[in-house]
Amino acid sequence: IKESALEVKRLPCHKVWKAARVNKEGIIENENVQKVWNECENLAQCLSDEDVERNVHLDILSKAINGKEYPGRIRGIGFGVSQKNCFPPKKRVKHDEVQSLKNDLKAVMERLQEMEKKVYDSKVKETQPDLSGFKGTENCAPSDSDNIHE
The missing domain is CATH 1.20.5 (Single alpha-helices involved in coiled-coils or other helix-helix interfaces)
Structure with missing residues (x-):
């Protein structure tokens, strides 16, 4: 976990759980712990990070262990940590x-x-014709309408 140079807002519970169960060389010695870790890795590949972030109940460790979370406890984190602390609302x-x-x-x-x-x-x-040289007093139409038919 320390070796990764990525900036992480919150570590996934299954990685914290693994870090607590490895020896100094980073090897898991217990077979049952190794099975759970392998299941966590399989689930992590199937689920995207966005799916896990959106839904607290999609926690990879809880799915791998096949256990329900007790109120006031989040698996892999410990007693007294609420879901609001670990998974803050948006x-x-x-x-x-x-x-x-x-x-x-x-x-x-x-x-x-x-x-x-x-x-x-x-x-x-631009489309209107330039009428600047035309005098406005001149009228094209005859002034007397009676003289039109003559």
Whole structure:
């Protein structure tokens, strides 16, 4: 366990259990302990770490021993350690954080709409004909509608 350079938030119970049952050379001498350890290794390959983290009842050591956990005890850790200590509940997002994220999203959406409007307006200006040389006082249509049919 000490040799691994990986940063681990929480060691799996079955590895702690094994560390307590090996000799100084790291060898398991008891056959029953070796059988349980082999079963733990098989289960560890089948289950992903995410599955074990999400569900306390998928603890590999408990499955390998085929025993139920007693209240107030987690196998491999000892007496007095609760499941909340060993498997802390996931942090819930606070209402203030959610509201802050909603406000940020709203601001981004407003900015996006402004940018889209600017792009649309610039495209409309490009497609409209240039009427700057045309005088607005001139009228193409005849002023008297009676003279149209003459």
